[in-house]
Amino acid sequence: MLGVLGGMGPLATADFLAKLVRATPARRDQDHIPTLVCSAADIPDRASAILGQGPDPLPAMRAALARLEAAGATRIAIPCNTAHHWHAALQAGTALPILHIVDAVADDLAGSGLAGGPVGLLATGGTLRAGLYPERLARHGFTCLSPDPDGQDAVVAAIDLVKAGQVAEAALILEAQARALAAAGCRRVVMACTEIPVALSSLDDNLAGVMVDATEALARACVAACRADAVVLPLVA
Amino acid sequence: MLGVLGGMGPLATADFLAKLVRATPARRDQDHIPTLVCSAADIPDRASAILGQGPDPLPAMRAALARLEAAGATRIAIPCNTAHHWHAALQAGTALPILHIVDAVADDLAGSGLAGGPVGLLATGGTLRAGLYPERLARHGFTCLSPDPDGQDAVVAAIDLVKAGQVAEAALILEAQARALAAAGCRRVVMACTEIPVALSSLDDNLAGVMVDATEALARACVAACRADAVVLPLVA
Numbered sequence: 001m002l003g004v005l006g007g008m009g010p011l012a013t014a015d016f017l018a019k020l021v022r023a024t025p026a027r028r029d030q031d032h033i034p035t036l037v038c039s040a041a042d043i044p045d046r047a048s049a050i051l052g053q054g055p056d057p058l059p060a061m062r063a064a065l066a067r068l069e070a071a072g073a074t075r076i077a078i079p080c081n082t083a084h085h086w087h088a089a090l091q092a093g094t095a096l097p098i099l100h101i102v103d104a105v106a107d108d109l110a111g112s113g114l115a116g117g118p119v120g121l122l123a124t125g126g127t128l129r130a131g132l133y134p135e136r137l138a139r140h141g142f143t144c145l146s147p148d149p150d151g152q153d154a155v156v157a158a159i160d161l162v163k164a165g166q167v168a169e170a171a172l173i174l175e176a177q178a179r180a181l182a183a184a185g186c187r188r189v190v191m192a193c194t195e196i197p198v199a200l201s202s203l204d205d206n207l208a209g210v211m212v213d214a215t216e217a218l219a220r221a222c223v224a225a226c227r228a229d230a231v232v233l234p235l236v237a
Numbered sequence: 238m239l240g241v242l243g244g245m246g247p248l249a250t251a252d253f254l255a256k257l258v259r260a261t262p263a264r265r266d267q268d269h270i271p272t273l274v275c276s277a278a279d280i281p282d283r284a285s286a287i288l289g290q291g292p293d294p295l296p297a298m299r300a301a302l303a304r305l306e307a308a309g310a311t312r313i314a315i316p317c318n319t320a321h322h323w324h325a326a327l328q329a330g331t332a333l334p335i336l337h338i339v340d341a342v343a344d345d346l347a348g349s350g351l352a353g354g355p356v357g358l359l360a361t362g363g364t365l366r367a368g369l370y371p372e373r374l375a376r377h378g379f380t381c382l383s384p385d386p387d388g389q390d391a392v393v394a395a396i397d398l399v400k401a402g403q404v405a406e407a408a409l410i411l412e413a414q415a416r417a418l419a420a421a422g423c424r425r426v427v428m429a430c431t432e433i434p435v436a437l438s439s440l441d442d443n444l445a446g447v448m449v450d451a452t453e454a455l456a457r458a459c460v461a462a463c464r465a466d467a468v469v470l471p472l473v474a
Contacts, residue, residue, distance in 0.1 A: 009266040010258045017276070018251035027401045029246040032278035036304065039254070041269035067273065071308035164264045 002226055003073025003096070005064050007039035008046060008080035009163050012194035012215065014039075016079035019219040033226045036071050040064035046082035047126030047156075058086050065094060075099070075229065077222050079194050079215055081123060085130040097225075102136040104221035105190055105214050109142060112188070112212075116141025119212075120181030120189035122155055122174060122196050133192060145186055151177050155193075162195035170199040178207060188212050239463055240310025240333070242301050244276035245283060245317035246400050249431035249452065253316035256456040270463045273310050277301035283319035284363030284393075295323050302331060312336070312466065314459050316431045316452055318360060322367040334462075339373040341458035342427055342451050346379060349425070349449075353378025356449075357418030357426035359392055359411060359433050370429060382423055388414050392430075399432040407436040415444060425449050 002020075006013030017037060026032050043061055048054030061083065068076065076098040078084065084101055091098050109119065119142045121133055134144045147155055154173050161170035174196055181189045190212045191197045197213045239257075243250030254274060263269050280298055285291030298320065305313065313335040315321065321338055328335050346356065356379045358370055371381045384392055391410050398407035411433055418426045427449045428434045434450045 007266065007269070007271065010261075010263075010269040010272075011255065014251060014255035014258055017254055017274070018248065021247045021251055022402065024247075026247075028397075029244065029278050029280070029282070029400055032244070032247040032276070034244065034278050035247075035274070035276040036308070037254070037272070037274035037276065038308065039269070039272040039274065041266050041271050043266070045266070067308040071273070071275065071304040160265075163266055165259065 001073050002033050002035045002222055003065075003068035003071075003076045004035060004037040005040070005061060005068060005076055005078045005083075006037050006080070007041040007064070008043055008078075008083050009195060010039050010041050011162065011165075011198050013037060013079055015198050016194065016215050016219060019216050020222055023216070023219045023223045033223065036068055036073050038064040038067050046080065046085065047124035050082065050085055050126035050130050057083070058089055061086060061090060062093060065090060069094065069096065075225060077218055079218060081132065081192050081194060081214055082126040082130070084132050085126065099218065099221050099225060100136075101214055101218045102132055104217040105133075105192070105212060106136055106140050106142075107221065108212055108217040109137070109188060110140045114187060118143050118145045118184075118186050120178070120184070120186035121146045121192045122177060122181075122189060123192035124159060125152065125156055127192055128152070133190070145181060145184060147177050147180065151180060158199065159193055159195045162199050167199050170195075174199055175203075175207065178211060182207075182210050186210075190214060238310050239270050239272045239459055240305035240308075240313045241272060241274040242277070242298065242305060242313055242315045242320070243274050243317075244278040244301070245280055245315075245320050246432060247276050247278050248399065248402075248435050250274060250276050250316055252435050253431065253452050253456060256453050257459055260453070260456045260460045270460065273305055273308050275301040275304050283317065283322065284361040287319065287322055287363035287367050294320070295326055298323060298327060299330060302327060306331065306333065312462060314455055316455060318369065318429050318431060318451055319363040319367070321369050322363065336455065336458055336462060337373075338451055338455045339369055341454040342370075342429070342449060343373055343377050343379075344458065345449055345454040346374070346425060347377045351424060355380050355382045355421075355423050357415070357421070357423035358383045358429045359414060359418070359426060360429035361396060362389065362393055364429055365389070370427070382418060382421060384414050384417065388417060395436065396430055396432045399436050404436050411436055412440070412444065415448060419444075419447050423447075427451060
């Protein structure tokens with residue numbers, strides 16, 4: 001049973017769950033992946049913690065993970081990019097495999113036929129500071145480009161707008177920053193914060209071909225992993 | 238912590254989670270209601286069981302409820318109308334209060350200023366056969382009207398289309414049946430299957446004023462109950 005360590009934020013978790021369902025080949029309820037979601041909205045802000053401006057979210061994330069384990073989860077996904085700063089710490093405390101959202105994005109990029117080059121990142125300041133993307137994408141020949149300081153401030157403000165439910169206002173800001181990264185030579189721009197695709201859910205064709213949705217990439221990785229589990233488990237039983 | 242006994246179907250559960258988030262007054266992640274979701278897609282079909290055409294879903298629903306209890310849920314919601322046929326049986330097996338989706342709809346209707354009269358039901362054959370709505374709505378002076386047999390067959394086919402991801406095809410059918418019920422004198426038509434608002438997510442103004450979304454009503458009832466819990470708990474501690 002897939003366990004989703006969510007609530008970071010709650011709307012992004014709902015978006016992930018919908019994308020997980022849509023990524024599953026299914027004709028009826030029973031074809032879908034049994035899933036447990038812990039939308040632990042009370043987890044302290046991840047970006048603030050990385051920037052040294054807020055409490056450590058790790059204890060609350062560990063508590064949410066323990067709830068998922070108690071309920072019977074066998075594999076974990078975390079639909080929050082910034083939270084992956086604590087991926088290794090969380091993985092060290094559990095035997096359940098935890099998927100990595102940046103690996104899912106890297107697989108997506110590698111599968112798209114692009115042979116390296118600059119990739120744009122729309123992300124929180126915490127995700128950028130933690131360097132979550134550059135190292136893992138470098139393995140596939142990609143370099144990372146983020147907005148200039150003013151642009152990055154705008155991205156952070158837009159993410160907060162999504163968390164406050166002001167999705168249309170956020171979309172205008174994020175679209176402009178995505179276009180700027182594309183104009184700077186990025187053939188792909190990763191929505192590397194799970195609030196961002198909530199705002200940018202409808203894009204014109206030009207931009208749609210450029211954007212990579214980390215939430216969707218993680219959902220697809222979950223479907224692949226859980227279907228592989230389903231194939232393996234009967235052989236073990 | 239709110240526990241959601243879901244997966245009936247999975248897309249309806251994702252829709253419920255998004256509506257729960259939107260129904261919560263919040264400016265940041267931490268203002269939201271901590272929520273556990275068990276999307277137990279493997280629960281046997283509820284409508285088939287009521288119609289004597291399939292296995293009993295109660296054991297699988299009880300197992301999902303046990304997972305939510307193990308993970309620390311303190312209050313339960315079930316975003317599936319037909320599953321409420323087993324509401325009393327589930328409630329008898331747990332000390333956690335289980336909200337009732339039809340009571341949430343009745344509160345909604347009563348709060349809308351309507352003083353009784355006929356209300357249309359778009360629902361599964363199981364929900365109609367089980368009589369989930371008529372008794373509880375009668376307490377508020379409402380009578381229930383469902384489509385004629387051909388119309389009802391169309392509604393059931395549309396629900397299956399949603400479960401198979403064919404949302405646009407389902408919308409056309411459901412809209413026609415809703416209009417027929419309105420034309421037959423129903424001042425409100427309840428989307429009394431949680432797959433239906435997934436299909437009818439955008440309605441023209443005429444129909445939007447008529448439709449009542451049971452998923453949204455349940456989400457609002459959850460927010461009210463959980464906020465009341467939050468007020469009471471500190472006094473107890």
